[in-house]
Amino acid sequence: MLYLTAEFMSNLVIVESPAKAKTIQKYLGAGYEVIASMGHVRDLPKSKLGVDVDNGFTPQYQDMKGKEEIIRELKKKAKKSEMVYLATDPDREGEAISWHLAQMLNLDLNADNRVAFNEITKTGVQNGMANPHKIDIDLVNAQQARRILDRIVGYKISPFLWKKVKRGLSAGRVQSVAVRLIVDREEEIRAFVPKEYWSIDAVLSAPENTKKFASKLTAVDGEKIEIANEEQANALLNRLKGVPFVVKSIKKRVTKKQPSPPFITSTLQQEASKRLGFQSKRTMKAAQELYEGIDVDGMGAVGLITYMRTDSLRISADAQQAAADYIKQTYGENYLPDKPRVFKTKKNAQDAHEAIRPSMPNLTPAQVRPSLTDDQYKLYKLIWERFIASQMANALLDTVSVDIDADHCLFKSSGYSVKFDGFTVLYEEKNDNDEENQKVLPPLNVDDVLNVISLDGNQHFTQPPARFSEATLIKTLEENGIGRPSTYAPTITTILARMYVEREGKQLRPTALGEVITKVMKDHFSHIVDAAFTAKMETELDNIEHGSTDWVSMLDTFYQDFAKTLSDAEEAMDGQHVKIPDEETDIICDQCGRNMVIKLGRYGKFLACPAFPECKNTKQIVLETGGFCPRCGQKVIQKKSKRGRIFYGCEKYPDCRFMTWNVPVEERCPQCNCTLFQKGGKSGSLVCEKDGCGYERSLK
Numbered sequence: 001m002l003y004l005t006a007e008f009m010s011n012l013v014i015v016e017s018p019a020k021a022k023t024i025q026k027y028l029g030a031g032y033e034v035i036a037s038m039g040h041v042r043d044l045p046k047s048k049l050g051v052d053v054d055n056g057f058t059p060q061y062q063d064m065k066g067k068e069e070i071i072r073e074l075k076k077k078a079k080k081s082e083m084v085y086l087a088t089d090p091d092r093e094g095e096a097i098s099w100h101l102a103q104m105l106n107l108d109l110n111a112d113n114r115v116a117f118n119e120i121t122k123t124g125v126q127n128g129m130a131n132p133h134k135i136d137i138d139l140v141n142a143q144q145a146r147r148i149l150d151r152i153v154g155y156k157i158s159p160f161l162w163k164k165v166k167r168g169l170s171a172g173r174v175q176s177v178a179v180r181l182i183v184d185r186e187e188e189i190r191a192f193v194p195k196e197y198w199s200i201d202a203v204l205s206a207p208e209n210t211k212k213f214a215s216k217l218t219a220v221d222g223e224k225i226e227i228a229n230e231e232q233a234n235a236l237l238n239r240l241k242g243v244p245f246v247v248k249s250i251k252k253r254v255t256k257k258q259p260s261p262p263f264i265t266s267t268l269q270q271e272a273s274k275r276l277g278f279q280s281k282r283t284m285k286a287a288q289e290l291y292e293g294i295d296v297d298g299m300g301a302v303g304l305i306t307y308m309r310t311d312s313l314r315i316s317a318d319a320q321q322a323a324a325d326y327i328k329q330t331y332g333e334n335y336l337p338d339k340p341r342v343f344k345t346k347k348n349a350q351d352a353h354e355a356i357r358p359s360m361p362n363l364t365p366a367q368v369r370p371s372l373t374d375d376q377y378k379l380y381k382l383i384w385e386r387f388i389a390s391q392m393a394n395a396l397l398d399t400v401s402v403d404i405d406a407d408h409c410l411f412k413s414s415g416y417s418v419k420f421d422g423f424t425v426l427y428e429e430k431n432d433n434d435e436e437n438q439k440v441l442p443p444l445n446v447d448d449v450l451n452v453i454s455l456d457g458n459q460h461f462t463q464p465p466a467r468f469s470e471a472t473l474i475k476t477l478e479e480n481g482i483g484r485p486s487t488y489a490p491t492i493t494t495i496l497a498r499m500y501v502e503r504e505g506k507q508l509r510p511t512a513l514g515e516v517i518t519k520v521m522k523d524h525f526s527h528i529v530d531a532a533f534t535a536k537m538e539t540e541l542d543n544i545e546h547g548s549t550d551w552v553s554m555l556d557t558f559y560q561d562f563a564k565t566l567s568d569a570e571e572a573m574d575g576q577h578v579k580i581p582d583e584e585t586d587i588i589c590d591q592c593g594r595n596m597v598i599k600l601g602r603y604g605k606f607l608a609c610p611a612f613p614e615c616k617n618t619k620q621i622v623l624e625t626g627g628f629c630p631r632c633g634q635k636v637i638q639k640k641s642k643r644g645r646i647f648y649g650c651e652k653y654p655d656c657r658f659m660t661w662n663v664p665v666e667e668r669c670p671q672c673n674c675t676l677f678q679k680g681g682k683s684g685s686l687v688c689e690k691d692g693c694g695y696e697r698s699l700k
Contacts, residue, residue, distance in 0.1 A: 042103075174491050188464065239407060312345050392426065630675065635650075671695045
């Protein structure tokens with residue numbers, strides 16, 4: 001069903017989705033009918049450019065295929081209604097959908113028929129309906145400009161790539177920059193030369209206390225020390241042999257630790273990736289469901305969070321007061337800050353909506369757990385805890401910093417203990433850079449001569465930059481002003497689907513195809529894949545939204561330069577064809593004896609004979625895990641679901657139907673000697689999946 005029926009209604013409200021329609025219908029009641037458009041109803045044609053670049057970049061919109069029945073129903077309902085309200089999402093895309101609906105239904109574009117809901121609760125819906133306004137044509141034009149920009153880049157560069165690289169390729173304005181970031185990082189890693197360095201590490205104890213603590217050499221004879229090799233390390237160790245380690249100074253202070261702000265779109269995707277292992281697409285799907293409405297036991301359909309595409313940290317006074325009431329009642333008044341927190345939003349944020357927060361702060365995750373799917377619950381809990389914690393008092397830490405002298409060699413130790421837990425009683429942001437070795441130091445006094453338990457020189461090597469994960473890529477895109485909250489997840493989904501990038505665990509690495517395309521783009525379309533240029537275009541789109549830039553003039557300026565760049569590229573690569581290098585394997589072709597190579601096909605990677613077309617042998621790529629099936633003893637191999645999720649199954653499928661989401665490890669079960677599987681990530685457990693065994697061991 002696309003809409004909720006009700007006889008003799010005089011007012012029609014159009015939203016995008018049935019779930020949203022159901023929730024809003026509950027709050028509006030009699031006199032209104034809420035119907036879903038199922039997203040966009042009009043778009044540019046798929047078969048051609050669809051933009052008249054010679055006449056003011058006029059877009060040639062048409063009704064979307066497959067939407068005929070919905071469009072007929074919308075027209076029929078609108079004709080019978082006294083008033084039609086357009087209640088699509090409160091952003092550029094939603095404004096454009098409302099504009100298209102108004103055009104299609106012949107509504108007055110100057111009428112106050114546009115309503116927006118930052119949260120789909122009774123208050124949010126009533127406030128939205130009480131304040132209808134005209135469609136914001138500046139927002140619409142910003143969306144049109146983005147759509148046309150992306151269409152020009154995609155439909156003009158893609159045929160060029162077909163001719164010069166491979167048929168079926170496509171280029172995207174923001175996607176190409178994202179791929180370039182990943183390719184550039186891979187080139188940095190390849191070019192990286194590890195540099196050796198050493199550290200001098202001591203384990204010490206107080207004169208009358210057996211508690212050990214660590215200390216690190218930081219300076220020698222008043223100069224900061226850098227130890228380049230083993231020879232230098234050994235010289236220092238010899239100097240320190242038998243030397244007394246004496247406490248020279250102790251600094252104690254109380255430091256404040258502030259909570260993180262509530263989520264915006266980018267930080268929600270980053271933290272959901274780090275804490276929950278969610279890909280950005282999965283995060284946004286669950287967030288959309290929480291925003292549109294969930295049937296909560298005893299409450300009916302209710303939107304549990306505010307709008308989830310935002311880059312603003314603003315919080316309403318009502319929400320702050322509700323959070324304060326909950327904190328005071330649950331934890332006590334001392335867990336409240338002296339005054340409500342105000343977090344500063346970055347300069348180029350659109351600030352159209354609040355930060356992402358629970359729409360009803362007093363509705364705890366435990367209360368709604370029975371009504372939510374696992375993904376919805378995990379994400380709601382994350383959003384709720386982050387928001388409530390953001391309104392709590394600082395944590396207070398008793399920190400100690402100790403300087404230790406050994407023959408004019410300065411060692412330093414530090415530690416802390418929690419004086420007041422504050423917001424950390426509920427939530428603390430996961431940080432990969434947390435120093436796990438900071439612990440409570442034993443009682444120490446100046447001039448104490450310490451016991452030296454051990455003194456070692458340890459070799460280290462500098463590490464190359466890490467590959468991007470989804471979380472770090474989104475952070476980089478945001479920091480560089482590339483894309484906006486609504487584009488991060490679709491961008492990553494697209495570059496993976498086009499096989500320009502692939503996942504390796506949580507890391508993103510470029511494919512050979514992605515590297516070839518990026519080189520062609522850098523050589524001939526440097527502006528398109530330049531991060532600064534793309535960020536400038538985003539600023540231009542923001543200016544259109546604010547009414548300070550004309551969208552047609554902006555497109556014309558872009559197109560004049562772009563058309564020349566395309567013409568120059570065609571001329572420079574006339575007669576050239578770029579070959580995608582094949583990755584050779586040690587798997588022998590069983591028909592002709594050559595080493596097979598990895599090819600990229602429509603459905604992903606496969607093995608092929610390099611002698612094609614003389615030898616047409618192909619094979620599926622089998623990724624062995626080293627594990628063995630707990631049912632039949634055959635090999636366990638890595639597989640992918642239709643949605644791209646990795647799972648593990650028996651190589652003898654379908655004869656043996658064993659499968660699991662848990663990762664096989666080298667360790668064997670101490671009870672039955674079967675392969676163990678890791679469940680729940682690094683802090684989860686090792687389990688035996690053999691029927692009837694039941695062995696499980698926590699990794700914490």
